[in-house]
Amino acid sequence: xxxxxxxxxxxxxxxxxxxxxxxxxxxxxxxxxxxxxxxxxxxxxxxxxxxxxxxxxxxxxxxxxxxxxxxxxxxxxxx
Numbered sequence: 001x002x003x004x005x006x007x008x009x010x011x012x013x014x015x016x017x018x019x020x021x022x023x024x025x026x027x028x029x030x031x032x033x034x035x036x037x038x039x040x041x042x043x044x045x046x047x048x049x050x051x052x053x054x055x056x057x058x059x060x061x062x063x064x065x066x067x068x069x070x071x072x073x074x075x076x077x078x079x
Contacts, residue, residue: 004049004050005040005047005048005049006047006048006049006050006053007024007045007046007047007048008024008027008028008039008045008046008048009024011024011027011037011039011048011053012024012026012027014048014050014053015053015057018053018054018057020057020061027046027048028046031046036056037052037053037055037056037057038052038055038056039052
């Protein structure tokens, strides 16, 4: 299997192609908060492996079976 690295811009395009709308700015924000996919820094530039993006996307997207779960997640209902 060929390993390759994606820049933040191409990582955003990769996720968009998978159906997850994001941007390189959003990836940078998620990296700063620790909520985004794994990445490596080389010469002060972030690089992502496709398998890291796939792993993060799989873990990020959790199925819900009710609308209450959606409302609770976005703060629409008090716990």
